[in-house]
Amino acid sequence: MRHNFGAGPCILPQEVFKQASSAVLDFKDGLSILEISHRSPEFEGVVEETVRLIKELLNVPSGYSVLLLQGGASLQFSMVPMNLLPDGKTAAYLETGVWANKAIKEVKHFGKANIVASSKESNFTFIPKDYVIPEDSAYFHYTSNNTIYGTELFTLPVTKVPVVCDMSSDIMSRQIDVSQYDLIYAGAQKNIGPAGLTIVIVKDEILGKTGRSIPSMLDYQSHIDGGSMYNTPPVFSIYVAMLNLRWLKSKGGIAEIEKENIAKARALYTEIDRNTLFRGTCAIEDRSRMNVCFVMENPELEKPFAKFADENGFEGLKGHRSVGGFRASMYNALPVTSVHALIDLMQNFEETHKNNK
Known part of the structure; x- marks a missing residue:
């Protein structure tokens, strides 16, 4: 068995893979989901259900539109x-x-x-606090979870300024109050579905106020008016996202998955803090539940541990090149058994290398 701790694209439930693979062969009357018309009633139903599930799971209030776009979070920048x-x-x-x-x-x-505010000088190992957001700002933008550095912002700053958040790597992992935000965007490839889909949740009343002429493909209003089908949408990515959101709902929704995510993160961080060979890289109060970053106390043990992990069926543990060390990404579909398997691996490695620390 392989344990997938990769930072993205995300791990997905096995039942979602099975349902998606079946639809590749036969989605409707012998037609593959890969060839179905995006204007067909069947696929329009997929889009409608996907939007409905997002609104239900996140408790999106009235006055907001949910868009299914392309271009990744990077286009949203x-x-x-x-x-x-x-x-x-x-x-x-x-x-x-x-x-x-x-x-x-x-x-x-x-x-x-x-x-x-910035934590750049510390290589982004903490979330800045006690900063001031000028009231004349057009909006305030932040990234809720930082996949590379393993930090996460759990408390939204108090401000009267419109709030925009990049939630690419922790959306659907914990409960949020959407009414506190004016725009949320997220690449789907962490907790929602495969790469190729971007979710945007936007408060309708904030649009159309720049006085700028915006190209149609880059205008949120165009996609609202077109029901997320102004152009050909990423059909397969939306379909798999729908399946995954169904799975999340069947597990009890975000409230229940948040409990699992808290338990997974707590167990792994406890082991990192206990184990004599490892240490965390981020401020304890800002530790991400989604991306756990850690290094070896003795850098010479890094390659041996990486080799040991690979030999025992662990994928995606290598840290980002700008940080080094290791990163265990624990998105919604990662089973708690994989986390405990990693803990056992770390303990076994400690036992055989305790004299080399």
Whole structure:
């Protein structure tokens, strides 16, 4: 058995793989999901159910639209200021990692980015606190979970400024109050489905206020008016996302999966803190539940542990090149048995290398 701790694309439930593979062969009357018309009633039903499940699972209030788009979260780095930031105005950004930094770089094409706080000097090992968001900001943008560095922001800052959040790697993993946000976007490939789909949840009343002429494909309103089918949508990605959201609902929804995610993270962090060969890399209060980053106390043991993990069926534990060490990504579909298998692996490695620490 292989244990998939890869940072993305995400692990998905086996039952979702089986249902999706069946639909590749025969989705409707002998037609594959890969060849079905996106204008067919059957696929329109898939889109409607996917949107309905997102709204139900996240308890999206009225006055918000849910969009199923393409281009990944990276396209949203540009679409957000294009749709929300008037020319010459300033938006507030919290710099907590590579993806936040990439979002900041795109703002210059439309206005100005004010970095209200940053943890760059510490290589993003913590979430900045006690910063001030200027009230004249067009919006405040932050990344809720930083996959590379293993930090997560659980408490939304108090502000009257519209809030925009990149939730690519922790959406659907914990309960949130959508009404506190004006726009949420997320690449689907962590907890929702396969790569190729991007979810946008936008408060309708914040749109159309920049005075800017926006190309149709980059205008949120175009996709709202077109029911997420202004152009040909990522059919297979949406279908698999629907299956995965059905699975999440069957498990009791986000409230129940959050309990599992808390238990998985607590168990692994406890072992990292106990084990004499390993140590965490982030501030304890900011540790991510989704991406657990750790290093060896003795760097010379890094390659032996990586080899030991591979020989015992563990995938995706290598840390990002900018951080090094190891990263265990524990998205919704990762079973708790895999986490305990990793803990056993770490304990076995400690037992055989305790004199080399």
